[in-house]
Amino acid sequence: MNDAGRPTILVVDDNRDNLTVIGGLLKEHYQVRAANSGERALKVAVSDPRPDLILLDIMMPGMDGYETLRHLRGDPATRDIPVIFVTAMDADEDEEGGLRQGAVDYVTKPIRPAILLARIRTHLALKAAHDRLADQNLALEGQVRLRTRELELIKDVSVEALASLAEKRDNETGNHLIRTRSYIEVLMRELCRQPRFADQLDPHSQEMIAKAAPLHDIGKVGIPDHILLKPGRLTPEEFEIMKQHAKIGADALTEAIERVLVARYADVEADSRYALDFLEKAREIAHSHHERWDGSGYPQGLAGDAIPLSARLMALADVFDALICKRHYKAAIPLDETIGLIREGRGRHFDPDIVDVFLERVEEFAGIAARHADAPHA
Known part of the structure; x- marks a missing residue:
């Protein structure tokens, strides 16, 4: 998120008009970044401010949306960013293919603003919940490691004390x-x-x-x-x-x-x-x-x-x-x-x-x- 606390959305589309329309729809609620190719999207995705969610077109020259998503999922820095495909391809097999590739959702063009905004809010909320759970798990793992070390120390000291007691009885x-x-x-x-x-x-x-x-x-x-x-x-x-x-x-x-x-x-x-x-x-x-x-x-x-x-x-x-x-x-x-x-x-x-x-x-x-x-x- 940016300094104002607004989530950052990366919009990826090779069509300038689509970038303008979607950017205009989102800018009131989110910080918007844009990329006009898959190659450019990969660079933007790892630069600050990092996107909290990516809207990704499928049909693009060069690196299409599917290949772009494979690269995003293959990079530890970007693999957890939710990606919503936004495309004119509306056949069932297209949607299934996109979801199999790792997209979290699939929105068809022409864009219906209320639908797109609702999908974005839903997946940002899910991502926030996922991040909170991951942070809690990380903190819990740290506490478990610390507690385990404490118990090991207590056990080791107890063993040494008990063994030393036996040795001292033997005047050693x-x-x-x-x-x-x-x-x-x-x-x-x-x-x-x-x-x-x-x-x-x-x-x-x-x-x-x-x-x-x-x-x-x-x-x-x-x-x-x-x-x-x-x-x-x-x-x-x-x-x-x-x-x-x-x-x-x-x-x-x-x-x-x-x-x-x-x-x-x-x-x-x-x-x-x-x-x-x-x-x-x-x-x-x-x-x-x-x-x-x-x-x-x-x-x-x-x-x-x-x-x-x-x-x-x-x-x-x-x-x-x-x-x-x-x-x-x-x-x-x-x-x-x-x-x-x-x-x-x-x-x-x-x-x-x-x-x-x-x-x-x-x-x-x-x-x-x-x-x-x-x-x-x-």
Whole structure:
């Protein structure tokens, strides 16, 4: 619309008299622009003031009305401008053809002023309603995106806080969570290119595994302090109790899935449950990250590919971090020795292919460990 708020109508006709007659009819109510050819109409339609509606003749030399309309509909800048064909062609097939091309209406010559003005008012009102709805939808989409980001932030902060609580009970720092997640991201970035892992490490799965990784030791909240914080070696009996943290964590996450998500979202298709995917990965990791490739791990004694991939990734990340970093019960082990121990665990403790990627990217692992090193205790 122009500065006075009047809609702008573009009249396209190769006949000067028709332009004069129609322009005179419309100028009292609208701002009128004119074009005497299809080519000229396309230029006018993208210049200011932009037309709110176009009256388009069909029979014109060069580019006729049909071709002009095809160009208008093919340009994102003009595709939504309503077009009314104004023509002497009055056969039913002509009208049907015009509407099929994308015109919103079809007015025949000679012009009947009352009919033309009524059609214009109707389609301008429809266009205004369409624009308002589009603006409302755009605003709503923005609000939904903002709300989704807020909810994601709340979820991520809650997960980090919960995981950090478990780590602090183990006298560790939140940097362990950052490091292990970063190690896993390095591994996934490389493994997803291998046929063996490609289907399991699509972008969505990678995101879920990375976000769930900090919950791997959530079950430690259920281990007594005198065992969890013991500075020396655990007795066999104490170690059996310590091993229960894997099942404790898995049981807690299973309860969250069954009591909360299934109860509230039973009518939602499983593949659309973003939160359920996240909790399922967290449960896999918490339950199985102490399983070993050769079946000698705990709590279930799983072996090989029976161990969820998410847990196999965490197994290597967690052991690397435990070896290379100082803990309350041990000194840090030098990088070369740490690499040697993980290499020895290839095919025994760890998935061989995951170890191979680790060995290729060990400098990235060392860099992550250095960047996120724990601050020395006072």
